[in-house]
Amino acid sequence: MSQRIEIHDMSLRDGMHPKRHQISVDQMVAVAMALDEAGVPLIEVTHGDGLGGASVNYGFPAHSDEEYLRAVCPRMGQARISALTLPGIGTVDDLKMAVDCGVRVIRVATHCTEADVSGQHIGMARELGVETVGFLMMAHMVTPEELTRQAKMMEEFGAQWIYATDSAGWMLPEHVSERIAALRAGLRPETAIGFHGHHNLSMGVANSLAAIDAGATRIDTSAAGLGAGAGNTPTEVLVAVLDRMGIDCGIDLFKVMDVAEDLVVPMMDTAVRIDRDALTLGYAGVYSSFLLFAQRAAEKYGLSSRDILVEMGRLKTVGGQEDLIDSVAMDMARAKGHTLL
Amino acid sequence: MINAAIIGPGNIGTDLMYKAKRSKWINPVWSVGIVEASDGLARARAEGIQTTHRGIDGLLEHIERDDIKIVFDATSAKVHHRHNELLQPFGVKVIDLTPASIGPYLIPPVNLGANLDAPNVNMVSCGGQATIPMVYAVSRVQPVEYGEIVATVASKSIGPGTRHNIDEFTRTTRAGVEQVGGAKRGKAIIIINPAEPPIIMRDTIHCLTVDEPDRGRITESIYEMVADVQRYVPGYVLKNGPVFDGNRVSVWMEVAGLGDYLPKYAGNLDIMTSAALRTAEMLAEAMQ
Numbered sequence: 219m220s221q222r223i224e225i226h227d228m229s230l231r232d233g234m235h236p237k238r239h240q241i242s243v244d245q246m247v248a249v250a251m252a253l254d255e256a257g258v259p260l261i262e263v264t265h266g267d268g269l270g271g272a273s274v275n276y277g278f279p280a281h282s283d284e285e286y287l288r289a290v291c292p293r294m295g296q297a298r299i300s301a302l303t304l305p306g307i308g309t310v311d312d313l314k315m316a317v318d319c320g321v322r323v324i325r326v327a328t329h330c331t332e333a334d335v336s337g338q339h340i341g342m343a344r345e346l347g348v349e350t351v352g353f354l355m356m357a358h359m360v361t362p363e364e365l366t367r368q369a370k371m372m373e374e375f376g377a378q379w380i381y382a383t384d385s386a387g388w389m390l391p392e393h394v395s396e397r398i399a400a401l402r403a404g405l406r407p408e409t410a411i412g413f414h415g416h417h418n419l420s421m422g423v424a425n426s427l428a429a430i431d432a433g434a435t436r437i438d439t440s441a442a443g444l445g446a447g448a449g450n451t452p453t454e455v456l457v458a459v460l461d462r463m464g465i466d467c468g469i470d471l472f473k474v475m476d477v478a479e480d481l482v483v484p485m486m487d488t489a490v491r492i493d494r495d496a497l498t499l500g501y502a503g504v505y506s507s508f509l510l511f512a513q514r515a516a517e518k519y520g521l522s523s524r525d526i527l528v529e530m531g532r533l534k535t536v537g538g539q540e541d542l543i544d545s546v547a548m549d550m551a552r553a554k555g556h557t558l559l
Numbered sequence: 560m561i562n563a564a565i566i567g568p569g570n571i572g573t574d575l576m577y578k579a580k581r582s583k584w585i586n587p588v589w590s591v592g593i594v595e596a597s598d599g600l601a602r603a604r605a606e607g608i609q610t611t612h613r614g615i616d617g618l619l620e621h622i623e624r625d626d627i628k629i630v631f632d633a634t635s636a637k638v639h640h641r642h643n644e645l646l647q648p649f650g651v652k653v654i655d656l657t658p659a660s661i662g663p664y665l666i667p668p669v670n671l672g673a674n675l676d677a678p679n680v681n682m683v684s685c686g687g688q689a690t691i692p693m694v695y696a697v698s699r700v701q702p703v704e705y706g707e708i709v710a711t712v713a714s715k716s717i718g719p720g721t722r723h724n725i726d727e728f729t730r731t732t733r734a735g736v737e738q739v740g741g742a743k744r745g746k747a748i749i750i751i752n753p754a755e756p757p758i759i760m761r762d763t764i765h766c767l768t769v770d771e772p773d774r775g776r777i778t779e780s781i782y783e784m785v786a787d788v789q790r791y792v793p794g795y796v797l798k799n800g801p802v803f804d805g806n807r808v809s810v811w812m813e814v815a816g817l818g819d820y821l822p823k824y825a826g827n828l829d830i831m832t833s834a835a836l837r838t839a840e841m842l843a844e845a846m847q
Contacts, residue, residue, distance in 0.1 A: 273746055274707050274765040274807065306749040309726045331753040332714060334722045534754035541709040541763035545799045545811040 223460060223467045224436040226260040226412070227253050227453055229482055230290075231302055233444030234266035235507045236490050239279035243289045249481050250290045253441065254297035256473035258453070260323065260436075262300045263290050266446070266507060267538070268327065269301055269316055270308035275541050276507075284315055291320030298322040302353070304538065305335045310342040317346045326377070327353035329536045330360045333368035340375040351412070352377035355537045358388045358503055362400035369401055379410045379436065384425065385537055387418030387447055387500040391428035402433035412436035415451045417443055418500025420492060422451030423459055430465070442478035444486065447506030448496035454478045498524045502531035511540050515547035520556055561843035562626050564589035564618055566642060567633035568599025568610075570718050571656055574820035575631060575832040580606055582836060584843040588625050591618045615642050622649045628846060629839050632657060635720050636727065643679055652842050653679040654835050658727040664735045666691045667837045668787035675845050680838060683735040684728050685827035686710030686749060686762065688834045689795070693764040693810050694740030696784035700776045704806075705767040706742030708732065711750040713757035716825035725749065742766065760814040760826035761798075768806045777801060777808055791837040792830050794823070 230246055250261050263286050265271030265279050272278050279286075283301070291299050300323035301316040313324055324343035326336045336352060343350040352372030357365055369380040382397045389397075394413060401411050413429035415422045415438070426437045439456050443449030454475045460467050492500075495513060499506050504527050512530070516523035526547055535542060548558055563585050565572045572590070576599075579587040590603030595612040603610050609625075611617030621627065630646055631654045632639050639659035646653050655662060662679030665671060669692060674680055682688065690708035697703055710732075721728055729747045736745030752758050781801055788795045794815030802809045814826030821828050 273748065274705075274767070274809075275709050275748060275763070305725045306729065306751065309729055329751065329753065332722075332751050334719070335725045335751065337722075338724055338726055534752070534758075536750065536752050536754075538748070538750045539711060539752070541811075542711070542761065544802070544809070545761075545763070548799045548802075 221435065221465065223430055223465055224259055225453060225457065225467050225469060226262065226300065226436055226438045227258045228262055228438050228440040228450050229442065229444040229453070231262035231264045231266060232440055232446055232450055234279065235446035235510070236444060236449070237485065237487065238510065239266055239277045241280065241485065243281055243285060245485055246286050247289050247293060249441065249477065250297070251293055252477040252481055253474070254295050256477055257469040258297055258474065259468065260300055261297050262302060262325070263287055264301045267304065268308050269303040269312035283312070284319060287316060287319035287321060300325055302327055303339055304328070305339050307538065310339060313339060313342050313346065317348055321348065323349045323351060325351040325353045325381070327355050327383070330354045330357045330365055330368060333371040336372055337375040340372060340377050344376040349379070350377050351379040351381060353381045353383055353414070355383045355385045356505065357382040357397055358384060358386060358393060362397045365397055366400045366404035369405060373405055373409050377409070379412055380405060381412040381414055382429070383414040384416055385505050386503045387416030387421070387506055388503040389425055390419070390421060391424050394425045394428040395432045398429045398432035398434050410435050412438065414438035416445065416500070416506045417448040417451060418492060418496050418506065423456055426451050426456055427459070441474065442482035443490055444482050445490070445506070447499045447509050448492040449490040452478065495523050495527060498527045502528050504531045505535065505537045505539070508540060508543060511543045515543050519547045519551040519558070521547055521550055525550065560584065560586040561628045561846060562586050562588045563629040563631065563839060564591060564627050565631045565633065566591040566615065566618065568592040568597055568603060569633060570821060570828055571832060572631070572633035573599045573602055574828050575633060575835060576603055576606065576608065577819035578832055578836050582840060584840040585629065585836065588627065589618055589621060591615065615645055619645060622651065627651060629654065629842060631835055631839070647678055654838055655679055655681045656831060656835055658684065658731045660731060660734070664739045665838055666695070666735070666739050667791065667834050667841070668692050668784060669695045669739055671838060671841050675842060682831055682835050682838070683739070684732045685712070685831045686728065686747060687732040687735040688830040689760065689762045689812060689814050689827070690764050691735050691740040692784045692788050693781060693812065694736050694742055694766060696780045697766040697768065697777055697808050698741030700773060700780050702769040703742040703766045704769050705744045705746070706736045706740050707746040707765045708736060709748045709750065709763040710827070711752055711758070711761040712827045713760070713824045714751050714753035715757050716760070716821055716827055717751055757822070757824040759824045762812040762814065764810045764812070766808045768808060770806070772803055772806060772808050774803050781810060791833045793817070794826055794829065
């Protein structure tokens with residue numbers, strides 16, 4: 219293989235989940251500058267739940283999206299900064315703000331069956347003249363054919379890139395292969411395809427390779443894996459593997475290893491690893507950022523966080539339904555005969 | 560009985576029509592659409608209601624002859640502006656179920672009495688009808704610094720209008736949380752869930768009070784408000800809460816519909832149409 223693969227680092231956006239959105243501006247700037255220096259071409263900076271995610275529901279961040287973006291964007295050399303937005307949470311006003319701060323890629327995320335809510339945001343991103351990505355979350359919940367049908371809507375709205383997003387870290391390589399292949403076959407040749415994985419079943423690197431093999435040319439990763447659940451595909455590991463395979467991604471392996479080890483790992487509140495709960499996310503197909511919410515509810519109501527996550531899966535919840543976790547925990551506690559205060 | 564017309568025979572308009580047929584105060588006499596063969600107009604005809612597919616122009620000539628006093632508009636914000644301009648010279652009361660927000664936001668158990676004279680009232684949004692009563696239930700006890708609502712609805716209950724302009728939902732609902740709910744700052748989030756069988760509408764309301772919340776009075780106020788809403792939406796159920804955590808007050812609601820047009824899961828539809836009908840009934844009572 220001699221194709222070029224673009225790496226998109228998530229440590230400052232997906233990594234906001236395990237950090238409870240408390241990354242400092244100084245940390246943001248230091249990590250982004252080091253990733254830029256290492257040659258990482260794309261870096262995402264936003265609240266974990268995208269622009270406008272600051273809320274009781276998802277957590278108030280240490281700083282606003284605008285403060286982070288105004289601090290990071292002007293300091294970039296070769297790297298471009300991206301921002302994520304979920305229609306229903308962030309508005310087109312947030313997009314305008316982000317682009318004004320210097321964001322050059324907007325990623326519009328919907329649940330994998332609801333692409334038709336993305337038209338307004340994709341349209342605005344194109345109007346603002348930035349690269350526009352359609353990001354289909356929880357892509358394991360639909361067939362490759364349905365995923366492609368949804369992707370075509372985003373393409374029609376103006377998305378130049380389409381992502382299959384394994385938000386639950388549920389997919390095995392064959393699931394990635396069939397989805398990416400279906401997207402590649404069904405979308406216009408000029409529409410490029412990306413893959414975003416979570417490492418809950420330890421499949422981050424294997425799934426990324428399956429995606430590349432099936433036609434994806436951009437892969438989301440995270441330095442030291444800092445991301446929701448058991449984290450994302452670790453940037454430094456995928457870069458090393460691609461290097462061994464002779465695939466060019468333009469990143470200095472040793473430098474990106476040092477970013478992970480010297481800057482990102484020391485930022486972690488707890489080790490981002492495949493613990494019992496993260497494994498449950500991948501096994502049961504549950505949205506990765508539910509992890510800490512389930513753990514807090516479990517402690518509050520005297521329950522097992524694994525049981526709460528399994529129940530969230532049984533209820534067929536989708537990304538963004540963090541608000542239901544406390545209510546589900548209260549229902550479970552009551553069913554067990556616990557007295558609620 | 561007061562005669563009324565319904566413009567827009569889609570999900571909302573059709574559900575509203577079935578509810579209005581049962582009303583003791585409101586007599587729906589015209590259903591107005593733009594597609595002759597539409598399911599909504601066929602259903603209206605089957606209920607013995609006169610229909611036109613010529614849009615607002617097909618209705619105007621009948622307003623005086625059929626003594627129409629109230630017009631519901633369940634079309635879109637864009638066309639509602641024109642509809643309202645054409646309707647106002649007839650002196651009818653216009654109940655706006657679009658996000659146009661020409662008239663004051665109206666949440667029946669909160670501010671209906673104060674807006675009986677308004678020529679046009681706006682029903683905010685489905686999420687607003689389901690959550691603003693709870694924000695108000697807290698703010699009428701003590702000042703609320705911040706009110707946040709999360710509405711989760713079944714994919715099948717959300718039509719193309721909302722999907723094409725989802726920001727209109729978040730903006731309108733946020734404005735309603737502030738202006739009618741009484742929160743100094745508001746935020747609204749909408750989540751669409753495609754599960755089969757479809758999920759019943761869920762709403763989570765968080766309020767941050769300025770001072771430590773008075774647990775007893777807020778709890779009592781919330782229970783009272785739930786009962787008030789249940790008078791016109793029987794499926795409005797307090798699932799959990801209020802939960803107090805520092806200055807945060809949280810409430811979890813479930814809203815089941817009556818299943819008049821869309822099935823019971825679409826409580827978001829019912830709470831909109833029931834609130835609009837409740838408003839019309841109060842206006843009708845005041846007219847007599």
